[in-house]
Every structure is written in structure tokens, then in C-alpha cells.
Amino acid sequence: MSSMWNNGIQISVFGESHSAGIGVVLDHLPAGKKIDLDEVQAFLKRRQAKSDGTTTSRIEPDIPKIISGLYDGKTTGTPLAMVIENTNTRSQDYKNLKASMRPGHADYTGYLRYHGQNDIRGGGHFSGRLTACLVMAGAICGQILEEKGIYTGAHLLSVGALKGQKLDTVTLTKEEVLSLRKLPFPVRDPQLREEIIKKINDVRISQNSIGGMIECVCVGMPAGVGSPMLNSLESILSSLIFSVPGVKGLEFGKGFEVASMLGSENNDPFYYDENQKVRTKTNHHGGILGGISSGMPIDFRVAMKPTPSISLAQDTIDVEQKENTTLNIVGRHDPCIAVRAVPVVEACCNIGLLSAMVDQFGVEL
């Protein structure tokens, strides 16, 4: 339909990679919520290009300008709009791409969808750059969630064959979640981190790219939030997660493993703990049952494909000459989009969870 998303919270994402700017409007927010813009900036910084060779060398300051919806450091309750100007653009890099469709990209599908009228510079509205809008929105939503004691975090679980440990979502604490955000590079284990950084650099040097997996978690979500069927928490979150370019898979809790499990193995027994709080002994359900939060940590994993832009020569088509051709992509690209997608996935989680809260409790929450 569009780049608007309408649930409890509503967002409207706009911009193209090389247009005047990119931005997002958040609507139906509670009024009077304190927003720390330094934290918004810090969240955006986690998505920025890095100098360790794991990302593109196009580093943009990404300083959001608040257009409306914040006054005296608090949400006004009316639409909150933010814009980031596009500055560091090299449109000439995309000249030869107009007719040659990059494999794995939206060039061909976008060309058909928009009859060749879409802005193809830097990928236009399809650019991964647009995920900065989701991050801005998610940063705002996250601060409102935190006021309610709800904390989300994400980390890079794997790159290629290098795989880390999933978080233990039975014992998961707020502190562990917060520590994820502090990581200079979003891999938890220091040794694995170095290996992954090295691997991505190797891939980059070989003019290739590589995929990865992201895990996202949330603690503090109150039990009983969400809906069955078409507005299940999973439906809401998935519609956001699959809007992130490059996502090819999403699983909650035990995810695809459930397909080979017995009911007696997969079912998570409920119990009252010593504080009479309801918990489950295991958390295969990933904090969501029947589309509604159970009070246990929410937990999902996202598969990101390798960056489609690689410098190696590739077979493709020229849609103007209507013939097969070979393409060499120049320009600056991330060798592993999963790295910078970590805060994006976390941001989507924030948007989805706050939306479910507002849907259920209204803007007076």
C-alpha cells in the first residue's frame, strides 16, 4: 500500500537516498513523555557506518532535525516529525545502473512498479538508508517503553558460519539487555567479535558480501498485551521487521526448531515463582502465546541476506537494450548489512511493542 503503518502507533516514512532528506512522522503518541535527543542520536549512531572496515565508508552524521511534536523536551501528543538531510551523496556512482539491473536489488522490480519513474540514485526509497527513519521512530518509542519498565535490545548472532550463543530468555535481565546497546560492535562474545570483524573485512576485500542473523529481545513487557489472529504481536512485529530491506526470515522463541519438537518438549510449563509472579520454566514460546505477551521475555531472530551490491562482475540484464549484460558495481557498500541492521531490528521491536500498548491502553498510558 504505502510507507505508512497504522496500528496503535502510526508512522509515515519518507525520503530517498539522494533526495533532500529522509524522515519519519510518528502519530498517536502519548503526550508529555520526556525524550532525550542525545539518546536518539546515540541510537542512530549505532546504525552509522563504522571505521573498522565492516561497513561502507559513506559516513553520514545523520543528525535528525525535529520539525514538530516535541516541546520543552517532551512529546506534545501531536505528530512528531523528524528529518535528516542527505549530505554525503555521490550520485554519479549510479549513472551506469539506470539500465543495468543489479542482481539481488530492487532495481528491476522497482523499475516495473514505478514505470521507471522512481528515483534510482542510491536505491531511492529502497535504500537501506531509509532504515534510519525506523531507527529514529524506534528510538522515540523505546524511551516511552522504558518509562514503563520495558527494555529491548538486539545483537548480531551470526555472520556466515560464525555463530554465537542465543541469549537465555528464561533468566534474561534488564541489565543484560542494556549491555547489548553498549557493545562497540554488536557481538556479545569478545573473541567471536574479533573473528566476525575479521571475516567481514576479508569478505569486503574479496569484493564480496556476507549474510548474518540478528537476535532481538525484550524484558519487562507486561503480560496480557496483544491480540489473537490478525493483530497478534507476531503479526505486528513481522510487518515491521519484513519492511527492513534484506530480511528473509523471522522466527519467534524456538522458531523453526519447533517443527521437529514434540508437544511435551515444546510446551512451557507455567508456575508461580516465590513472589507469586507467573512464569514459565522454559521460554520456547518467546514471550508470546496466542498473539499476546505472556510476561516472559520476548525473543525473535531475523535472517539478513548478504548485501546484494558486490564489486565482483555479475550477469544481469540491460532493460533499455533488452539484452543480457555483465555488471560491475562501483560505489560504497556495506559488506554485511546485518551489522548495521541490529539497531534497526531493535527499533522495529520498539515501534511494534509501543503500538500494541497504545492500542490496548490508549494514549493515556
Place this chain on the structure above:
Amino acid sequence: MSSMWNNGIQISVFGESHSAGIGVVLDHLPAGKKIDLDEVQAFLKRRQAKSDGTTTSRIEPDIPKIISGLYDGKTTGTPLAMVIENTNTRSQDYKNLKASMRPGHADYTGYLRYHGQNDIRGGGHFSGRLTACLVMAGAICGQILEEKGIYTGAHLLSVGALKGQKLDTVTLTKEEVLSLRKLPFPVRDPQLREEIIKKINDVRISQNSIGGMIECVCVGMPAGVGSPMLNSLESILSSLIFSVPGVKGLEFGKGFEVASMLGSENNDPFYYDENQKVRTKTNHHGGILGGISSGMPIDFRVAMKPTPSISLAQDTIDVEQKENTTLNIVGRHDPCIAVRAVPVVEACCNIGLLSAMVDQFGVEL
């Protein structure tokens, strides 16, 4: 938010397992499309309980009554409403469940969400029975898609450790897709089919349940349909798929495998074939690039958890006594919900794809 879903096509699902009936309204349909009600019935029949021991013994005729929107065998263009009366209900089976929360079920989360006011008989609105509404809607959408040369199908790819072959979505034909619907039991390979039927029977006899994986495909979807970002085809489809109770994972094309692939491996080279039709040599992207159809077959897989209702004794809580307890579930349950979910997943695919078509081309398509 609710059990309504609003995109190009709009659906409103209603009913509880033991209420007077269940039903669905489809809105914003094209007018004048021929609908074969026998085919709708045949689609529903694929979801019905079977007599081979792989499903519950609660067999309901599931005969949909058309309330409105069809006249002289064609869609009127105004809301199409269908209702199935609930007949074969044994509400007494659920008496002792009111306070004891079934592990893996929505009993506890629904209890909190609706303050104990939801109809818990047979799972109420959370019941897998509600998926018959999605099937009815999907059957209607599917017939309209077929008029456009778009065909969808689904099959059971695995149950427990018993795994079949994924379809080859580069060479996939309409005939192969249609053949999936003819299978008496939705496994393609005859030998594997027997093994799976036996496995499910064994599991059932042992009072347990088991998970499974479903693959869904589509041929004939024209290239250039969909949108980037928040209304990507994946976002639309995922919001429907994750509304099916028991789904814990969803992946498109290569899915989670992309996380360990190189860009040079994952990118699908475009080429003009002998008929000057654009195709890709491989189909790792699963027919969708940048949220928009590429013209290649669409392909995704869904992980279904084992039925949470098992007869084995389980630890759980009693929310009235507020104490830990043990539960023995009686009643009739599917030992493997993945079996009957096959047509449900296909139906969701139909709804999502027709919705994207209507969103882009309007109701005059």
C-alpha cells in the same frame, strides 16, 4: 488491534469455537468475478479433520453459508460474508480448564487480556477452528487470482525429523502447483507420506503432539506488484501468516540460509530467456525483491509448533487458587496442527497476493 485486516482487500474474521458460528467478511473485492462454491467447499475440506488418525476426531461438515456479496454466482463487489455454524461442540470438555492454564495455549494470556471474560470453550476466538475463516476468504481470493493466471499451492515439508524436498522454484510450473491441492494427505513423496502418517499416529497414541513445516508457492504472479518498506509483499504476507495460531517462523526464498551465504552465492542473476521474458537463474530471493514481485515463483516456508493440547500430565498454574497444579487435558485434539494448516497457509497467501493486486490495480482488475 483486532481481527480485521485492512489492505487492498479487507477481511473481518469473527466467531468462537463454541459460539453460534464463525465467519468472515471480505470487502473491497472486484465485482462480477465468478465464484465456484464447490471449490470453496473443496478448499475447506482440505482443512477438515481426516480419518487416518493424523487429526482430531472432531469432524465438522463446515458448510459455509453465503450471507451476502454473491449473486448469480458472481461477486457483487459489495461485502462478501460467509458463516459456518458450529455444530459438533462438546463444551463440557472444557469445564476444568477455566482455572487451569494449558501450557503452550493462549489460556493465560487471553485470561489477562480479556480479564477472564473471553469465551474459553474450545479456545474461543483463539481456536484453530477460526482458521476455517481464513480458508473461506482465501478460497474466494484464490479463484479471483486464478482468473489472472496466478496459482498458489502448499504442502507439508516436514514433520519432526521427517523432511521432504523443497520445490524447485526455478522450474516450478502451474501443473506442479495444482497437483499439490490434489494430494489426499499434503506430503508430495508417497513414501515419506506414509512415514509421516505413521509418525503422527505414533505420536497421537503416545498422547503427545509434534511440529511440522509447510512450504507455500505461487506461480504466475506478475512482476512489479508490491511496495518497498512497510507494505512490502513480505510484510503483507507475514502479517497474515503470523495470525495463524501455532506459527513460530516464516522465511522467504533461501530464508535463514542467507545468513551464512556470500553475496556472490545468494544474488540471483537476471537474464532474458528465449522468449525475452526476464527471469533469474536461481531463485534464492523467493520471487520478491525490495518488497515487490519479480515474476519468479514466490516461495516461503512456515514453522508450526506441535499442538499444545496433549493428554500427558503437565505442570501448570491454577489462576483461581493462585497455585501450582498438574493438568490432564481431555478432549479431541490434532496431534500435528501442521497437517491441517497447509490449506490455511495457502489461503493466507491468496489473501495477501490479491490484496497487493487490488491495492495497486484497484477493484477494476
Place this chain on the structure above:
Amino acid sequence: MSSMWNNGIQISVFGESHSAGIGVVLDHLPAGKKIDLDEVQAFLKRRQAKSDGTTTSRIEPDIPKIISGLYDGKTTGTPLAMVIENTNTRSQDYKNLKASMRPGHADYTGYLRYHGQNDIRGGGHFSGRLTACLVMAGAICGQILEEKGIYTGAHLLSVGALKGQKLDTVTLTKEEVLSLRKLPFPVRDPQLREEIIKKINDVRISQNSIGGMIECVCVGMPAGVGSPMLNSLESILSSLIFSVPGVKGLEFGKGFEVASMLGSENNDPFYYDENQKVRTKTNHHGGILGGISSGMPIDFRVAMKPTPSISLAQDTIDVEQKENTTLNIVGRHDPCIAVRAVPVVEACCNIGLLSAMVDQFGVEL
């Protein structure tokens, strides 16, 4: 787009005048709200044909069947669906109308919109009969509003040149509002009531029809509910009111009179009353300022056109012969649709106001 309406509350209306039935789904309702079905029936009865000659002689019992969403007399919080079967239909009356387009009706526009595929029997989905669905929905919403101390009522303000007094919305009480619902015929002043009944009978006997105006009011709406701009209370209410067939005008508070007033006349001065409650000395604003409720009674008026179906010969077109023709409509029709539209307008008000409440305070209200 469709016959669905999505705000805080969501409704899906379906059915055709001569299809199997008509119905409505209400979604995103609070759970556990007591619903008195006798009151729903009484609300519907106010919309039924009367035996005083002011309405059609097609009297249908209009007994709603609850399909889902009510259990033990309370809302479950999941979709509440109601269906009324169509019984007293005389489809043969409409035989000669297929090609001859009734002036003032949707025959011609519906014929184009649905390419002649819409069910034209009895007006199909365009029929005033569909307003029974709005009444059912509004009856449910009204009972939830009353639990919050919010009461709505409507009455027939004028028919032709016979005009009654507007209610005094500064002093309006709950008792006055409730008394409106008790009127056997919805005109407040007994003498005017007799004159109007006589006038409508005269019009009916002369094979003609006549227009009228309805006033709708609400007391008890808390101040501060609603939104500026695109979801103002007026926007929400108007989108419902203009869905009622035959409505041609809507005005809030002083309405069209404001166009000839000075600011000093129109502005309503605020003051604290003896109980420190904020009120306005006059209520020209009709209880809504900036799209948000002020705490003063809400008040609007609706202009209903005369029934387009009249028995007098009328010039029109035959779309099959593509020629001009003359039409004599037979069948049973209301001489003044405004009479039976009174509870419909009140029902729309209920839907809109509960929707705004749920949007702001969530389903936990």
C-alpha cells in the same frame, strides 16, 4: 474503499436487502461489558416500520442473532458479530427496475460502479435496510457508553415546513435525553407530532415522499476526548453520518448559522460553575472545540432527503435500451425516511463517540 470503518472501534457491515441476511461485526471492544439484548432489540424496534402510515408496510421482525463476541451476557472482547436474516422479501417487485434507473437512487451509479453485477433486488447493499446494521452496532456501543455516564438521543426536528424546537444544549439533562428514546413517534411536541404524522400520511397518499431533519445530542461526554485535524470528533462522526443513505447535510452546534455571526456572538464564554466545573454560557460550538469534546453537550443536525422511491410517474433512462423512458415504481416504501433514520443517526453517534473513547483510553476503559 469498503463497508468497513476503522477507528478506535472497528465495524464491518455486510448484507443486501434480499440476500440471506444482513449483519455487522464490531471489533476492538472492551471485554466484560454487560450487554442487554432486550435493549438492543428495543433500539432496533425504534427503526422498524410503524403502523401509523408514516412508514413502509414491509414490517420485518429484525431479530438479531448473536454469532460471536458475547458470552454470559458480556462482551468477550473478541469480535462481536450479529446477523439478521432477511425474511419478508418480495423480489418480484424489482423485476422491471433492472434497466430503468430510479431517479434519486443509486441504481445508475451502482450499475456503473459494479458493472451491473451488484444485487439490485431491494436496492442491494445500498438499501436503507442496511442501516439496521448500524443500529445494532450503535446499540452495543451505546450500552458501553452509558456505563461511563454518556447518553445520546435523537429526535425528528422537522418534516417539510413543519419545524420543532431545537433542544437547549446548555441546560440539557440526561433525563431529557432518555425521554427522547421513549417517544412512540420521534417528535417531541405532541401537537407537532400529530401534524407531522398527518403530513406524512398525506404525502404517502399522494404517492409522494418528503424530507426531514434530525437532531442528535449527547450528555456526559467527558471533556478532552478527540483529536485535532484529520481525526476530529466531527470528522469521525461525519464519516459515519454520511454513510447513512439519504443524508445530504450535517451541522454541529450553531451549524450554518455561524456563517452569518460575529465572533463576539458566536464565541462561548467559559466559566467555572458553582461546583468548579468548567462550562460555557452558550453552546454554539456544540460540545466540540478543535475536534475535541469540551464537556458541554454534543449536538448536531442531519438533513435527510425525501425517499427517492415514489409512485408518481418519473422520467428516467433505460440503460439496456439506452433510451429515455418513464418509470412507475411499485413496491413498499417509506414516505419519509427521516422518521426511521432517527435511531440510525443516534446509533452512528454512539459508534463514533465510543470509538473516540477507545482510541484515546484503549480497550481497558
Place this chain on the structure above:
Amino acid sequence: MSSMWNNGIQISVFGESHSAGIGVVLDHLPAGKKIDLDEVQAFLKRRQAKSDGTTTSRIEPDIPKIISGLYDGKTTGTPLAMVIENTNTRSQDYKNLKASMRPGHADYTGYLRYHGQNDIRGGGHFSGRLTACLVMAGAICGQILEEKGIYTGAHLLSVGALKGQKLDTVTLTKEEVLSLRKLPFPVRDPQLREEIIKKINDVRISQNSIGGMIECVCVGMPAGVGSPMLNSLESILSSLIFSVPGVKGLEFGKGFEVASMLGSENNDPFYYDENQKVRTKTNHHGGILGGISSGMPIDFRVAMKPTPSISLAQDTIDVEQKENTTLNIVGRHDPCIAVRAVPVVEACCNIGLLSAMVDQFGVEL
């Protein structure tokens, strides 16, 4: 719900009177439509303050900056975002208003709705200034409509007791519609124009304000566009029109007059004209029957209240001291908001009609 509006076309309005800027996002637009930015600017100029004493003296250049969605002078099909920076702001004028609630304004209702957290400078998000966003959106939509031969126009029909002639919507031509946009002051009759300008000046000098009525028309809308019930053309248009601050009434075609008409008077006879085009002899229905366009000109009228900001002393409340008080409003205000609302109403008409077109025919129109 919010300042987003979701139909065939989607818009998101943001900004506050004294925030960094105001803006609008349009989504689900067709791709490749030529947009003349000078015409957008000319449309905005019609809403600007004038130097003839009929408006505020706060003249802002209102130059929209295109953030995204336009490339090479054509729509890209992805979200089109425009921002106008706020420049000429005098926030100090609003200092004493924080506690004193201006009668007729949204100060009090906004204070409650947003718990005093809304930006009250210049009216914040409630400001009439936000209507510039609707104008920008409507200017874009209007250009796309014109490519389809659909033309809209609006004029000031009355101010106070000074009333002009309604347009003849049976004979109305494109040329007459276009001439409305050329008027230096939006009153058709030159003599009445002078009288109205003088009247408004008199009112301004007397520190008062005055109401007015606007008529809006459209020629060229194809017959058969729209829907019955909840998405009738009237519902769609009304939800936009009632989002314009100060609107208190809306009527289509004969409007409130229908309440005193007979069916034989009000029904518009259809006929085939000499070109076999279907027309009606009269146009009391205002171009819409059953929620769907009839092919006759569309025609509606809007009542605007007098500007609530007047310099005369007014009784009101102080919400901090919680006591009654007297208020003298300083600052620059329009003595008759109806003047500048003329292009706003026309813009809303454009948004609504294009939305209905896209809803029905998709973005490929």
C-alpha cells in the same frame, strides 16, 4: 486517532504553528505524474494573507521544500514529502494565553487532551496554519486529477448577511471552475466582492470577526466512482472537510433544503442527452448518489465560523488559578477565516476525489 488519513491516498500532516516547520507526506500516489511546483506555489498563495485588510498581517512566504517523492519534475510513486519552515513567528504574543483559555478556541480542550503538554504557541497543531499542509497535498492531487480531466474550484459564497449566488451545477463548465481560481479575492460578483471586503475591514476595525460560507464544485469526475455506506464519497470528503478548523457545517447538493422538499421535487430525472451521455435535468443530488459519483458536477457548501480570536474583552477561565477571568487577545488574526479557507476546502476536495479514484482504479490510473 491522529493526523493521518488513510484511504486510497494517504496523508500525514505534521507541524505546529511555531515549531521548526509544518509539512505533509502523501503516500500511495501514482508514479510518473508531472507536477508543476509553480502551480503548487500559486495554490498556496491563494491561502496566504492578503494586503487588503481582510486577513491577518502575518504574511509568510510559505515556500514548500520538497523532501522526497519528486524526481525530474514527476512523482516517483514513493512518499512525497513537503515541508514549510516557520519563519515569521512572534511567540511572545501567546505568553498570557497559557492559563487563560480563549473562547471558541481549542485551548481548553487541547489542554485537557494533552495534559497541558501541547505546544500552545500560535495554537500549535490546532493552528489554522496547518491547513497549508492540506493545501500542499491538495495542490499535488489536483494536478493529477486534471490530467484525468477533473477540475475543482471553490469560492466564498457569503460573509455575514452578504450572500452571493450558488453556481448552476447543471450547466457548470470547466472554464467557470478554472475562473474561480483566478479571482484576486474569492468572491465571484465584483460588486459583492467590494461589499464583502469592506464588511470584513469594518469587522476587523471593530476588533471583531465574522463567519462565512464556501462553495466547492468539481466537473469532470467520471460517473461510477465511490462506494456505498462507510466509504461513500460524502463520508470521505466530510472526514477531510471537518478536519479544517472552524468548519461547523457541510451540505451536498441541495443540502439542508432537502428536508423541506417533496420527492417529486428533489429527484433529479435522468436522461440521455444529444451525445448519448447520461445526465440529470436538475442536480439536487450534487453529483453523488448512493455515495458514488453520477457524472454530474459535484457540489458542496461549507459553513465557517467567525475567527474565535477577537480583540474585544471576553469572559473566560484561568485554568491555573482555577477562576473566572477576562481576556484580551493580542496578536495578529484573520477577521474572517472563511476567506483563506477557500483554497483549503478545494484542496480537501482534491485529496478526497483522487483518493476515491486510486481506491477504485489503483495507482496505475
